[in-house]
Amino acid sequence: MNISIREISQSEYQSLTTNWEKKLPLWLSPKLITCYQDKKCLVAYRGNYPVGVWVVPMERKIARRRFRHFPYASPFLLEQDNLKRREVVYGLLKHLIENCAEINLPFDPDFTDLAPVQGLGAFVEWRHTHLLKNPLEYQKMPSRLRNHIKNAQKLVRIVSGFDQDQFNFEAAIKGVEEERQARKENAVNLLNNHQAIIFSALKNKNLCGGIFISFDSDNAYLMHSWQTKSTPRGTMSALIYEGVNWILTEKLLRQFDFEGSLFQQIDYYYSGFNAEIRPYGHVFWNKEKDRLFAMVEKSINIPGRLF
Numbered sequence: 001m002n003i004s005i006r007e008i009s010q011s012e013y014q015s016l017t018t019n020w021e022k023k024l025p026l027w028l029s030p031k032l033i034t035c036y037q038d039k040k041c042l043v044a045y046r047g048n049y050p051v052g053v054w055v056v057p058m059e060r061k062i063a064r065r066r067f068r069h070f071p072y073a074s075p076f077l078l079e080q081d082n083l084k085r086r087e088v089v090y091g092l093l094k095h096l097i098e099n100c101a102e103i104n105l106p107f108d109p110d111f112t113d114l115a116p117v118q119g120l121g122a123f124v125e126w127r128h129t130h131l132l133k134n135p136l137e138y139q140k141m142p143s144r145l146r147n148h149i150k151n152a153q154k155l156v157r158i159v160s161g162f163d164q165d166q167f168n169f170e171a172a173i174k175g176v177e178e179e180r181q182a183r184k185e186n187a188v189n190l191l192n193n194h195q196a197i198i199f200s201a202l203k204n205k206n207l208c209g210g211i212f213i214s215f216d217s218d219n220a221y222l223m224h225s226w227q228t229k230s231t232p233r234g235t236m237s238a239l240i241y242e243g244v245n246w247i248l249t250e251k252l253l254r255q256f257d258f259e260g261s262l263f264q265q266i267d268y269y270y271s272g273f274n275a276e277i278r279p280y281g282h283v284f285w286n287k288e289k290d291r292l293f294a295m296v297e298k299s300i301n302i303p304g305r306l307f
Helices: 010-016 017-023 084-097 115-117 143-155 177-192 235-250 262-271 288-298
Strands: 003-008 039-046 047-058 063-064 100-107 123-132 158-161 196-203 206-215 221-229 255-259 276-286
Touching: 003 017, 003 084, 003 255, 010 017, 017 158, 017 196, 039 084, 084 115, 115 123, 123 288, 143 235, 158 235, 177 196, 177 206, 177 255, 196 235, 221 235, 221 288, 235 255, 276 288
Parallel strands: 063 100, 221 255
Antiparallel strands: 003 039, 039 047, 047 063, 100 276, 123 255, 123 276, 158 196, 196 206, 206 221
16 A cells, blocks of 8 residues: 655645645635644645545644534545545544544545544444435425425515625524634635525514525535524525525535434424435544543433434
């Protein structure tokens, strides 16, 4: 296996990926990784040729997202052959394991080369998301969802745009002030780089709800949403209906990712859209087995995950 791994600077990463930047998912875009205060920019080489890249968010010696800027944090591979891809993943993971104390990262649902990860002693927890590849057809939707959308369409007007003032980030983003500010800055950066759109609901000309959708050249992601207690019933469903169909019929992207949820109530709601339920791997690793088991147990007991 002739794979070598190099850790490079952010500016070197930007230069390296110039020719295939449009192929990269959001979390690997050189314009967007500025959201990570600390990170490792890893490049896998086969001889002198780059065959994979991975921008790993770091918090001290731990490979994890300090704040949830993006839904996933997986590598991007340039190899097509399965065995060669396996070698690249092995090289990247081995390098990271040798240079950190812990890994806690979600890999995207299209990233299926996870066997080497498990082979290096990591635990891969299977979570899931909901993916739509075809526009939503109103008449084919469940009657309850149709009724909700119909009710909202009578009471609110839905508009779309790119003005950050048309989205209530304070209502949409939870957490401590530092996290809220960091995630808002990331969202604004997405808007400024033309990689996000806002769908807003207006009741009597006043904002009463909205969704924030980010996208790369292939996928769209439902990143943020908000509504008030007085928002008319069905408004969120109507917003998602409009957003999904804009992404798939006007933007012509491959798929819309609801981002899934570990919370049973939210996951139940997403299931009503009859999207494809797709598993994705969340990788846990720690050099101390007791700590690894504690990480898995903590994941199992995330509030809202259990019935």
